[in-house]
Ligand SMILES: Nc1ncnc2c1ncn2[C@@H]1O[C@H](COP(=O)(O)OP(=O)(O)OP(=O)(O)O)[C@@H](O)[C@H]1O
Protein backbone atom coordinates (compact mmCIF):
# COMPACT_ATOMS: atom_id res chain seq x y z
CA UNK A 193 0.00 0.00 0.00
CA UNK A 194 2.96 2.29 0.59
CA UNK A 195 3.79 2.15 -3.13
CA UNK A 196 0.33 3.37 -3.99
CA UNK A 197 0.40 6.05 -1.34
CA UNK A 198 3.80 7.29 -2.53
CA UNK A 199 2.64 7.67 -6.12
CA UNK A 200 -0.54 9.43 -4.95
CA UNK A 201 1.46 11.75 -2.73
CA UNK A 202 3.93 12.47 -5.53
CA UNK A 203 1.07 13.38 -7.86
CA UNK A 204 -0.35 15.77 -5.26
CA UNK A 205 3.04 17.38 -4.70
CA UNK A 206 3.33 17.92 -8.42
CA UNK A 207 0.02 19.79 -8.38
CA UNK A 208 1.12 21.80 -5.40
CA UNK A 209 4.50 22.74 -6.84
CA UNK A 210 2.86 24.26 -9.88
CA UNK A 211 -0.26 25.47 -8.11
CA UNK A 212 -0.20 28.62 -10.14
CA UNK A 213 -1.02 26.70 -13.31
CA UNK A 214 -2.93 23.85 -11.78
CA UNK A 215 -5.20 25.72 -9.39
CA UNK A 216 -5.02 29.47 -9.70
CA UNK A 217 -5.19 29.73 -13.46
CA UNK A 218 -8.31 27.52 -13.85
CA UNK A 219 -10.02 29.50 -11.09
CA UNK A 220 -9.31 32.72 -12.95
CA UNK A 221 -10.59 31.24 -16.21
CA UNK A 222 -13.85 30.23 -14.56
CA UNK A 223 -14.25 33.69 -13.05
CA UNK A 224 -13.81 35.25 -16.48
CA UNK A 225 -16.62 33.10 -17.84
CA UNK A 226 -18.73 34.08 -14.90
CA UNK A 227 -18.04 37.76 -15.38
CA UNK A 228 -18.84 37.74 -19.07
CA UNK A 229 -21.83 35.42 -19.17
CA UNK A 230 -23.50 36.79 -16.11
CA UNK A 231 -23.07 40.32 -17.40
CA UNK A 232 -24.52 39.38 -20.79
CA UNK A 233 -27.37 37.19 -19.69
CA UNK A 234 -28.36 38.33 -16.22
CA UNK A 235 -31.25 40.47 -17.50
CA UNK A 236 -32.50 38.02 -20.11
CA UNK A 237 -32.51 34.56 -18.64
CA UNK A 238 -34.25 33.06 -15.70
CA UNK A 239 -33.81 29.29 -15.63
CA UNK A 240 -35.32 28.44 -12.28
CA UNK A 241 -38.00 30.72 -10.92
CA UNK A 242 -36.60 33.18 -8.43
CA UNK A 243 -32.98 32.21 -9.12
CA UNK A 244 -30.74 34.85 -10.66
CA UNK A 245 -28.93 33.70 -13.79
CA UNK A 246 -25.56 34.31 -12.17
CA UNK A 247 -26.51 32.09 -9.27
CA UNK A 248 -27.73 29.44 -11.72
CA UNK A 249 -24.48 29.65 -13.64
CA UNK A 250 -22.15 29.20 -10.67
CA UNK A 251 -22.67 25.48 -9.95
CA UNK A 252 -22.32 24.69 -13.65
CA UNK A 253 -19.06 26.58 -13.85
CA UNK A 254 -17.80 24.96 -10.67
CA UNK A 255 -18.56 21.51 -12.02
CA UNK A 256 -17.06 22.33 -15.40
CA UNK A 257 -13.84 23.33 -13.66
CA UNK A 258 -13.89 20.19 -11.54
CA UNK A 259 -14.26 17.99 -14.61
CA UNK A 260 -11.77 19.74 -16.86
CA UNK A 261 -9.12 19.86 -14.18
CA UNK A 262 -9.57 16.26 -13.17
CA UNK A 263 -9.01 15.31 -16.80
CA UNK A 264 -6.06 17.66 -17.19
CA UNK A 265 -4.37 16.31 -14.09
CA UNK A 266 -3.96 12.65 -14.93
CA UNK A 267 -3.58 13.18 -18.65
CA UNK A 268 -0.93 15.87 -18.49
CA UNK A 269 0.99 14.19 -15.69
CA UNK A 270 1.13 10.96 -17.67
CA UNK A 271 2.10 12.50 -20.96
CA UNK A 272 4.80 14.60 -19.31
CA UNK A 273 6.20 11.51 -17.64
CA UNK A 274 6.09 9.63 -20.89
CA UNK A 275 7.79 12.36 -22.88
CA UNK A 276 10.48 13.05 -20.29
CA UNK A 277 10.84 9.30 -19.79
CA UNK A 278 10.52 9.36 -16.01
CA UNK A 279 7.45 7.14 -16.27
CA UNK A 280 10.00 4.31 -16.02
CA UNK A 281 10.33 4.92 -12.29
CA UNK A 282 6.68 4.08 -11.88
CA UNK A 283 6.85 1.21 -14.35
CA UNK A 284 9.86 -0.33 -12.60
CA UNK A 285 8.19 -0.12 -9.20
CA UNK A 286 6.31 -3.03 -7.69
CA UNK A 287 3.01 -1.25 -8.18
CA UNK A 288 -0.05 -3.25 -9.10
CA UNK A 289 -1.81 -1.87 -12.14
CA UNK A 290 -4.83 -1.02 -10.00
CA UNK A 291 -2.62 0.93 -7.59
CA UNK A 292 -1.34 2.91 -10.57
CA UNK A 293 -4.95 3.56 -11.58
CA UNK A 294 -6.06 4.55 -8.09
CA UNK A 295 -3.15 6.90 -7.53
CA UNK A 296 -3.69 8.85 -10.74
CA UNK A 297 -7.47 8.93 -10.42
CA UNK A 298 -7.49 9.99 -6.77
CA UNK A 299 -4.97 12.74 -7.46
CA UNK A 300 -7.29 13.91 -10.23
CA UNK A 301 -10.23 13.89 -7.84
CA UNK A 302 -8.30 15.99 -5.32
CA UNK A 303 -7.19 18.48 -7.97
CA UNK A 304 -10.74 18.68 -9.33
CA UNK A 305 -12.22 19.28 -5.89
CA UNK A 306 -9.61 21.87 -4.93
CA UNK A 307 -10.14 23.85 -8.13
CA UNK A 308 -13.91 23.46 -7.78
CA UNK A 309 -13.81 24.76 -4.22
CA UNK A 310 -11.65 27.67 -5.37
CA UNK A 311 -14.08 28.61 -8.13
CA UNK A 312 -17.03 28.29 -5.77
CA UNK A 313 -15.50 30.48 -3.09
CA UNK A 314 -14.40 33.13 -5.57
CA UNK A 315 -17.80 33.07 -7.26
CA UNK A 316 -19.57 33.86 -4.02
CA UNK A 317 -18.39 37.39 -4.55
CA UNK A 318 -20.75 37.60 -7.56
CA UNK A 319 -23.77 35.75 -6.30
CA UNK A 320 -24.74 33.46 -3.49
CA UNK A 321 -26.38 30.30 -4.84
CA UNK A 322 -28.14 28.18 -2.21
CA UNK A 323 -26.42 24.94 -1.27
CA UNK A 324 -29.39 22.83 -0.30
CA UNK A 325 -27.94 19.34 -0.45
CA UNK A 326 -24.16 19.65 -0.16
CA UNK A 327 -23.68 15.89 -0.03
CA UNK A 328 -25.37 15.43 -3.39
CA UNK A 329 -23.11 18.08 -4.83
CA UNK A 330 -20.03 16.47 -3.32
CA UNK A 331 -21.06 13.04 -4.53
CA UNK A 332 -21.37 14.23 -8.12
CA UNK A 333 -18.14 16.19 -7.90
CA UNK A 334 -16.27 13.12 -6.67
CA UNK A 335 -17.84 10.74 -9.19
CA UNK A 336 -17.45 13.18 -12.05
CA UNK A 337 -13.82 13.92 -11.30
CA UNK A 338 -13.08 10.21 -10.92
CA UNK A 339 -14.68 9.61 -14.31
CA UNK A 340 -12.68 12.38 -15.95
CA UNK A 341 -9.51 11.39 -14.09
CA UNK A 342 -9.92 7.92 -15.49
CA UNK A 343 -10.52 9.29 -18.97
CA UNK A 344 -7.37 11.35 -18.49
CA UNK A 345 -5.40 8.19 -17.73
CA UNK A 346 -6.65 6.67 -21.00
CA UNK A 347 -5.85 9.84 -22.95
CA UNK A 348 -2.43 10.16 -21.34
CA UNK A 349 -1.53 6.59 -22.18
CA UNK A 350 -2.89 6.75 -25.70
CA UNK A 351 -1.34 10.09 -26.69
CA UNK A 352 2.25 10.15 -27.79
CA UNK A 353 2.51 13.90 -28.23
CA UNK A 354 1.06 16.94 -26.55
CA UNK A 355 -0.83 17.71 -29.78
CA UNK A 356 -2.72 14.47 -29.57
CA UNK A 357 -3.67 15.17 -25.99
CA UNK A 358 -4.77 18.67 -26.96
CA UNK A 359 -6.91 17.09 -29.69
CA UNK A 360 -8.54 14.84 -27.15
CA UNK A 361 -9.22 17.88 -24.99
CA UNK A 362 -10.49 20.12 -27.79
CA UNK A 363 -12.57 17.59 -29.70
CA UNK A 364 -14.03 15.55 -26.88
CA UNK A 365 -13.83 17.15 -23.45
CA UNK A 366 -14.52 20.75 -24.39
CA UNK A 367 -17.56 20.18 -26.68
CA UNK A 368 -19.09 17.73 -24.26
CA UNK A 369 -18.77 20.15 -21.34
CA UNK A 370 -20.10 23.09 -23.30
CA UNK A 371 -23.05 21.06 -24.61
CA UNK A 372 -23.94 19.72 -21.20
CA UNK A 373 -25.98 22.60 -19.90
CA UNK A 374 -23.35 24.51 -17.97
CA UNK A 375 -24.65 27.81 -19.32
CA UNK A 376 -28.30 26.94 -19.79
CA UNK A 377 -30.98 24.44 -18.89
CA UNK A 378 -31.41 21.90 -21.65
CA UNK A 379 -35.15 22.60 -21.51
CA UNK A 380 -34.40 25.81 -23.32
CA UNK A 381 -32.97 23.86 -26.27
CA UNK A 382 -34.80 22.75 -29.43
CA UNK A 383 -36.19 19.22 -29.12
CA UNK A 384 -33.46 17.60 -31.22
CA UNK A 385 -30.67 18.98 -29.06
CA UNK A 386 -32.55 18.09 -25.93
CA UNK A 387 -32.68 14.46 -27.01
CA UNK A 388 -29.04 14.54 -28.02
CA UNK A 389 -28.02 16.03 -24.68
CA UNK A 390 -29.36 12.95 -22.96
CA UNK A 391 -26.59 10.94 -24.58
CA UNK A 392 -23.96 13.19 -23.07
CA UNK A 393 -22.69 11.87 -19.73
CA UNK A 394 -21.49 15.36 -18.83
CA UNK A 395 -25.09 16.51 -18.81
CA UNK A 396 -25.91 14.11 -15.95
CA UNK A 397 -22.85 15.18 -13.96
CA UNK A 398 -23.70 18.87 -14.25
CA UNK A 399 -27.40 18.37 -13.68
CA UNK A 400 -26.85 16.14 -10.64
CA UNK A 401 -24.33 18.56 -9.21
CA UNK A 402 -26.72 21.46 -9.71
CA UNK A 403 -29.43 19.55 -7.88
CA UNK A 404 -27.22 19.71 -4.81
CA UNK A 405 -27.51 23.49 -4.93
CA UNK A 406 -31.05 24.23 -5.97
CA UNK A 407 -32.88 21.07 -5.00
CA UNK A 408 -34.33 21.01 -8.48
CA UNK A 409 -32.89 19.78 -11.73
CA UNK A 410 -33.76 18.84 -15.30
CA UNK A 411 -34.01 15.19 -14.39
CA UNK A 412 -34.06 13.21 -11.17
CA UNK A 413 -30.69 13.15 -9.38
CA UNK A 414 -31.13 9.42 -8.86
CA UNK A 415 -31.19 8.82 -12.59
CA UNK A 416 -28.13 11.01 -12.97
CA UNK A 417 -26.42 9.07 -10.21
CA UNK A 418 -27.09 5.76 -11.93
CA UNK A 419 -25.89 7.07 -15.29
CA UNK A 420 -22.73 8.68 -13.92
CA UNK A 421 -21.82 5.69 -11.73
CA UNK A 422 -22.47 3.35 -14.63
CA UNK A 423 -20.24 5.38 -16.94
CA UNK A 424 -17.54 5.48 -14.32
CA UNK A 425 -17.61 1.73 -13.74
CA UNK A 426 -17.44 0.96 -17.45
CA UNK A 427 -14.60 3.40 -18.01
CA UNK A 428 -12.71 2.24 -14.92
CA UNK A 429 -12.95 -1.37 -16.08
CA UNK A 430 -11.68 -0.34 -19.50
CA UNK A 431 -8.80 1.70 -18.06
CA UNK A 432 -7.78 -1.12 -15.73
CA UNK A 433 -7.78 -3.57 -18.62
CA UNK A 434 -5.64 -1.17 -20.61
CA UNK A 435 -3.16 -0.79 -17.76
CA UNK A 436 -3.11 -4.50 -17.13
CA UNK A 437 -2.27 -5.22 -20.75
CA UNK A 438 0.57 -2.70 -20.64
CA UNK A 439 -0.84 -0.97 -23.71
CA UNK A 440 1.67 1.63 -24.95
CA UNK A 441 3.47 1.53 -21.62
CA UNK A 442 5.18 -1.83 -21.66
CA UNK A 443 6.21 -2.47 -25.23
CA UNK B 444 18.46 -21.83 -4.54
CA UNK B 445 16.83 -19.99 -7.44
CA UNK B 446 19.04 -18.38 -10.01
CA UNK B 447 19.04 -14.60 -9.71
CA UNK B 448 18.07 -14.28 -13.35
CA UNK B 449 16.64 -16.99 -15.52
CA UNK B 450 15.85 -16.34 -19.15
CA UNK B 451 14.47 -19.22 -21.14
CA UNK B 452 13.87 -19.28 -24.87
CA UNK B 453 13.13 -15.58 -25.10
CA UNK B 454 12.32 -13.96 -28.42
CA UNK B 455 11.63 -10.31 -28.90
CA UNK B 456 10.67 -8.62 -32.12
CA UNK B 457 10.05 -4.95 -32.79
CA UNK B 458 7.89 -5.18 -35.87
CA UNK B 459 10.01 -7.13 -38.32
CA UNK B 460 13.18 -6.50 -36.43
CA UNK B 461 14.33 -9.38 -34.32
CA UNK B 462 16.15 -7.95 -31.32
CA UNK B 463 16.48 -11.14 -29.32
CA UNK B 464 16.30 -14.54 -30.88
CA UNK B 465 15.83 -17.46 -28.58
CA UNK B 466 18.02 -16.30 -25.75
CA UNK B 467 18.72 -18.40 -22.71
CA UNK B 468 20.60 -16.91 -19.84
CA UNK B 469 21.04 -17.93 -16.28
CA UNK B 470 22.79 -15.82 -13.70
CA UNK B 471 23.34 -17.35 -10.30
CA UNK B 472 22.87 -15.42 -7.10
CA UNK B 473 25.95 -13.50 -6.09
CA UNK B 474 27.41 -13.27 -9.58
CA UNK B 475 28.83 -10.16 -11.15
CA UNK B 476 27.73 -10.45 -14.71
CA UNK B 477 28.64 -8.16 -17.57
CA UNK B 478 26.37 -8.07 -20.57
CA UNK B 479 28.55 -6.64 -23.26
CA UNK B 480 27.91 -5.88 -26.88
CA UNK B 481 27.95 -3.18 -29.53
CA UNK B 482 25.13 -0.69 -30.08
CA UNK B 483 21.94 -2.42 -31.03
CA UNK B 484 23.04 -5.85 -29.87
CA UNK B 485 20.00 -6.12 -27.66
CA UNK B 486 21.41 -5.46 -24.20
CA UNK B 487 18.76 -2.93 -23.25
CA UNK B 488 16.06 -5.08 -24.79
CA UNK B 489 17.09 -7.97 -22.57
CA UNK B 490 17.27 -5.75 -19.50
CA UNK B 491 13.83 -4.32 -20.26
CA UNK B 492 12.40 -7.80 -20.36
CA UNK B 493 13.84 -8.51 -16.93
CA UNK B 494 12.47 -5.33 -15.44
CA UNK B 495 9.05 -5.61 -17.02
CA UNK B 496 9.44 -2.50 -19.15
CA UNK B 497 8.66 -4.73 -22.07
CA UNK B 498 7.22 -8.14 -22.61
CA UNK B 499 8.77 -11.08 -24.49
CA UNK B 500 7.04 -12.50 -27.57
CA UNK B 501 7.83 -15.99 -26.37
CA UNK B 502 9.79 -17.53 -23.57
CA UNK B 503 9.96 -17.01 -19.85
CA UNK B 504 11.90 -14.65 -17.66
CA UNK B 505 12.20 -14.89 -13.93
CA UNK B 506 14.09 -12.99 -11.28
CA UNK B 507 14.91 -14.73 -8.00
CA UNK B 508 12.42 -17.39 -8.94
CA UNK B 509 9.56 -15.00 -9.64
CA UNK B 510 8.10 -14.84 -13.10
CA UNK B 511 8.41 -11.24 -14.26
CA UNK B 512 5.01 -11.31 -15.96
CA UNK B 513 2.84 -13.28 -13.58
CA UNK B 514 4.55 -12.34 -10.31
CA UNK B 515 5.66 -8.92 -11.39
CA UNK B 516 5.35 -7.27 -8.01
CA UNK B 517 7.67 -9.75 -6.35
CA UNK B 518 10.18 -9.77 -9.17
CA UNK B 519 10.31 -5.99 -9.33
CA UNK B 520 10.68 -5.59 -5.61
CA UNK B 521 13.81 -7.73 -5.73
CA UNK B 522 15.40 -5.77 -8.54
CA UNK B 523 17.03 -2.36 -8.78
CA UNK B 524 17.36 -1.08 -12.32
CA UNK B 525 19.47 1.78 -13.64
CA UNK B 526 17.95 2.69 -16.99
CA UNK B 527 20.19 3.62 -19.90
CA UNK B 528 18.38 6.87 -20.70
CA UNK B 529 19.16 9.82 -18.49
CA UNK B 530 15.68 10.32 -17.09
CA UNK B 531 14.59 12.34 -14.10
CA UNK B 532 11.58 14.08 -12.63
CA UNK B 533 12.14 17.84 -12.94
CA UNK B 534 9.69 18.60 -10.14
CA UNK B 535 11.87 17.25 -7.38
CA UNK B 536 15.31 17.46 -5.82
CA UNK B 537 17.71 14.57 -5.24
CA UNK B 538 16.53 13.70 -1.77
CA UNK B 539 12.86 13.86 -2.71
CA UNK B 540 13.57 11.66 -5.71
CA UNK B 541 15.21 9.06 -3.49
CA UNK B 542 12.42 9.24 -0.92
CA UNK B 543 9.79 8.65 -3.55
CA UNK B 544 11.81 5.78 -4.90
CA UNK B 545 11.95 4.23 -1.41
CA UNK B 546 8.21 4.65 -1.07
CA UNK B 547 7.53 2.99 -4.42
CA UNK B 548 9.41 -0.03 -3.15
CA UNK B 549 7.61 -0.04 0.16
CA UNK B 550 10.59 1.01 2.29
CA UNK B 551 9.79 3.28 5.23
CA UNK B 552 12.19 5.39 7.28
CA UNK B 553 15.03 5.05 4.82
CA UNK B 554 16.91 8.27 5.57
CA UNK B 555 20.07 6.65 6.91
CA UNK B 556 20.53 4.44 3.88
CA UNK B 557 19.61 7.27 1.51
CA UNK B 558 22.36 9.35 3.11
CA UNK B 559 24.84 6.53 2.81
CA UNK B 560 24.05 5.91 -0.84
CA UNK B 561 24.34 9.63 -1.60
CA UNK B 562 27.66 9.69 0.20
CA UNK B 563 29.05 6.78 -1.80
CA UNK B 564 27.92 8.35 -5.03
CA UNK B 565 29.31 11.73 -4.07
CA UNK B 566 25.88 13.32 -4.12
CA UNK B 567 25.68 14.56 -0.53
CA UNK B 568 26.22 18.22 -1.48
CA UNK B 569 23.50 17.95 -4.05
CA UNK B 570 20.82 16.45 -1.82
CA UNK B 571 18.65 19.56 -1.96
CA UNK B 572 19.38 20.48 -5.55
CA UNK B 573 16.61 20.19 -8.08
CA UNK B 574 17.22 17.40 -10.59
CA UNK B 575 17.15 19.90 -13.44
CA UNK B 576 20.19 21.67 -12.07
CA UNK B 577 22.43 18.61 -11.98
CA UNK B 578 25.05 17.86 -14.59
CA UNK B 579 24.65 14.78 -16.77
CA UNK B 580 27.08 12.71 -14.74
CA UNK B 581 25.33 13.69 -11.51
CA UNK B 582 21.98 12.71 -12.94
CA UNK B 583 23.47 9.35 -13.87
CA UNK B 584 24.63 8.87 -10.30
CA UNK B 585 21.17 9.71 -8.99
CA UNK B 586 19.82 6.99 -11.27
CA UNK B 587 22.26 4.57 -9.68
CA UNK B 588 21.22 5.74 -6.23
CA UNK B 589 17.56 5.25 -7.13
CA UNK B 590 18.24 1.65 -8.06
CA UNK B 591 19.81 1.02 -4.67
CA UNK B 592 17.39 2.64 -2.21
CA UNK B 593 15.59 -0.59 -1.48
CA UNK B 594 18.77 -2.70 -1.24
CA UNK B 595 17.66 -5.04 -3.99
CA UNK B 596 19.22 -8.51 -4.17
CA UNK B 597 19.56 -8.09 -7.94
CA UNK B 598 21.09 -4.91 -9.32
CA UNK B 599 20.76 -4.29 -13.03
CA UNK B 600 22.73 -1.45 -14.56
CA UNK B 601 22.40 -0.40 -18.17
CA UNK B 602 25.45 1.68 -19.07
CA UNK B 603 25.86 2.97 -15.52
CA UNK B 604 29.06 4.84 -16.24
CA UNK B 605 28.11 6.62 -19.46
CA UNK B 606 29.00 10.27 -19.01
CA UNK B 607 30.59 9.77 -15.63
CA UNK B 608 34.18 10.97 -15.31
CA UNK B 609 37.07 8.59 -14.76
CA UNK B 610 37.51 9.28 -11.08
CA UNK B 611 33.87 8.74 -10.26
CA UNK B 612 33.62 5.81 -12.60
CA UNK B 613 36.24 4.04 -10.54
CA UNK B 614 34.53 4.80 -7.27
CA UNK B 615 31.21 3.83 -8.79
CA UNK B 616 32.52 0.43 -9.80
CA UNK B 617 34.18 0.03 -6.41
CA UNK B 618 30.84 0.71 -4.77
CA UNK B 619 29.04 -1.72 -7.05
CA UNK B 620 31.75 -4.27 -6.41
CA UNK B 621 31.28 -3.84 -2.70
CA UNK B 622 27.57 -4.43 -3.08
CA UNK B 623 28.39 -7.57 -5.03
CA UNK B 624 30.69 -8.75 -2.25
CA UNK B 625 27.88 -8.09 0.19
CA UNK B 626 25.87 -10.65 -1.73
CA UNK B 627 24.00 -8.61 -4.33
CA UNK B 628 23.85 -10.05 -7.79
CA UNK B 629 25.00 -7.53 -10.37
CA UNK B 630 24.13 -7.47 -14.04
CA UNK B 631 25.79 -4.65 -15.95
CA UNK B 632 25.21 -3.84 -19.59
CA UNK B 633 28.04 -2.04 -21.38
CA UNK B 634 29.28 -1.44 -24.88
CA UNK B 635 31.91 -3.95 -25.80
CA UNK B 636 34.18 -1.15 -26.94
CA UNK B 637 33.95 0.61 -23.66
CA UNK B 638 34.49 -2.62 -21.92
CA UNK B 639 37.63 -3.47 -23.79
CA UNK B 640 39.17 -0.07 -23.36
CA UNK B 641 38.17 1.22 -20.05
CA UNK B 642 35.73 -0.87 -18.17
CA UNK B 643 37.23 -2.86 -15.44
CA UNK B 644 34.42 -4.97 -14.28
CA UNK B 645 35.76 -6.81 -11.35
CA UNK B 646 34.75 -10.41 -11.54
CA UNK B 647 32.95 -12.09 -14.31
CA UNK B 648 31.74 -10.58 -17.48
CA UNK B 649 30.47 -11.81 -20.75
CA UNK B 650 31.44 -10.37 -24.04
CA UNK B 651 28.88 -10.47 -26.72
CA UNK B 652 31.32 -10.40 -29.57
CA UNK B 653 30.80 -10.12 -33.25
CA UNK B 654 32.05 -13.06 -35.25
CA UNK B 655 30.62 -12.31 -38.62
CA UNK B 656 31.96 -14.54 -41.26
CA UNK B 657 31.36 -14.40 -44.94
CA UNK B 658 30.29 -17.79 -45.98
CA UNK B 659 30.24 -16.98 -49.64
CA UNK B 660 27.33 -18.69 -51.27
CA UNK B 661 23.96 -17.17 -51.44
CA UNK B 662 24.10 -14.00 -53.49
CA UNK B 663 27.19 -12.72 -51.81
CA UNK B 664 25.28 -12.14 -48.61
CA UNK B 665 26.82 -13.05 -45.34
CA UNK B 666 25.37 -15.95 -43.57
CA UNK B 667 24.57 -16.99 -40.11
CA UNK B 668 27.06 -18.97 -38.31
CA UNK B 669 24.77 -20.75 -36.02
CA UNK B 670 25.93 -21.16 -32.52
CA UNK B 671 24.92 -24.63 -31.51
CA UNK B 672 22.75 -24.84 -28.48
CA UNK B 673 24.85 -24.88 -25.37
CA UNK B 674 28.01 -24.01 -27.18
CA UNK B 675 28.10 -20.30 -26.67
CA UNK B 676 29.34 -20.01 -23.20
CA UNK B 677 29.50 -17.08 -20.92
CA UNK B 678 32.09 -18.04 -18.43
CA UNK B 679 31.36 -17.23 -14.89
CA UNK B 680 33.07 -15.28 -12.20
CA UNK B 681 36.80 -14.64 -12.17
CA UNK B 682 37.15 -18.15 -11.02
CA UNK B 683 33.72 -19.32 -10.27
CA UNK B 684 30.26 -20.33 -11.19
CA UNK B 685 29.82 -20.75 -14.89
CA UNK B 686 26.84 -19.39 -16.66
CA UNK B 687 25.71 -20.66 -19.95
CA UNK B 688 23.96 -18.60 -22.51
CA UNK B 689 22.70 -20.43 -25.50
CA UNK B 690 21.26 -18.86 -28.57
CA UNK B 691 22.16 -15.44 -29.68
CA UNK B 692 21.73 -11.89 -28.87
CA UNK B 693 20.97 -10.75 -32.37
CA UNK B 694 22.76 -8.25 -34.44
CA UNK B 695 19.81 -5.94 -34.63
CA UNK B 696 21.56 -2.74 -35.49
CA UNK B 697 20.87 -3.06 -39.16
CA UNK B 698 17.24 -2.27 -39.76
CA UNK B 699 17.62 -1.86 -43.49
CA UNK B 700 18.71 -5.43 -43.83
CA UNK B 701 15.68 -6.43 -41.85
CA UNK B 702 13.43 -4.53 -44.16
CA UNK B 703 15.11 -6.14 -47.18
CA UNK B 704 15.00 -9.65 -45.98
CA UNK B 705 11.55 -9.11 -44.57
CA UNK B 706 12.30 -11.55 -41.86
CA UNK B 707 14.31 -9.74 -39.29
CA UNK B 708 18.01 -9.38 -39.13
CA UNK B 709 18.64 -12.15 -36.73
CA UNK B 710 17.10 -14.63 -39.04
CA UNK B 711 19.16 -13.65 -42.03
CA UNK B 712 21.13 -10.52 -41.60
CA UNK B 713 24.47 -12.14 -41.57
CA UNK B 714 26.11 -11.50 -38.27
CA UNK B 715 26.04 -13.11 -34.98
CA UNK B 716 27.65 -12.59 -31.67
CA UNK B 717 29.48 -15.17 -29.82
CA UNK B 718 29.26 -15.04 -26.12
CA UNK B 719 32.58 -15.43 -24.44
CA UNK B 720 34.31 -14.30 -21.34
CA UNK B 721 36.22 -11.10 -20.81
CA UNK B 722 37.01 -11.95 -17.28
CA UNK B 723 40.62 -12.38 -18.19
CA UNK B 724 40.83 -9.66 -20.76
CA UNK B 725 41.44 -6.87 -18.36
N1 LIG C 1 11.06 0.45 -28.89
C1 LIG C 1 11.69 -0.04 -29.96
N2 LIG C 1 11.06 -0.08 -31.15
C2 LIG C 1 11.68 -0.57 -32.23
N3 LIG C 1 12.92 -1.06 -32.24
C3 LIG C 1 13.59 -1.04 -31.09
C4 LIG C 1 13.02 -0.54 -29.90
N4 LIG C 1 13.92 -0.66 -28.90
C5 LIG C 1 15.01 -1.20 -29.45
N5 LIG C 1 14.82 -1.44 -30.77
C6 LIG C 1 15.77 -2.07 -31.68
O1 LIG C 1 16.21 -3.28 -31.11
C7 LIG C 1 17.60 -3.44 -31.29
C8 LIG C 1 18.27 -3.67 -29.96
O2 LIG C 1 18.24 -2.45 -29.25
P1 LIG C 1 18.82 -2.30 -27.78
O3 LIG C 1 18.42 -0.96 -27.29
O4 LIG C 1 18.41 -3.46 -26.97
O5 LIG C 1 20.39 -2.36 -28.03
P2 LIG C 1 21.58 -2.15 -27.00
O6 LIG C 1 22.41 -3.38 -27.06
O7 LIG C 1 21.07 -1.74 -25.69
O8 LIG C 1 22.36 -0.96 -27.70
P3 LIG C 1 23.14 0.27 -27.04
O9 LIG C 1 24.52 -0.21 -26.77
O10 LIG C 1 23.12 1.28 -28.11
O11 LIG C 1 22.42 0.69 -25.82
C9 LIG C 1 18.08 -2.20 -32.04
O12 LIG C 1 18.20 -2.50 -33.39
C10 LIG C 1 16.99 -1.19 -31.84
O13 LIG C 1 16.87 -0.36 -32.96
Ligand SMILES: [Mg+2]
Pocket residue numbers: 486487488527601
Ligand atom coordinates in the same frame (compact mmCIF):
# COMPACT_ATOMS: atom_id res chain seq x y z
MG1 LIG D 1 21.25 -0.16 -24.57
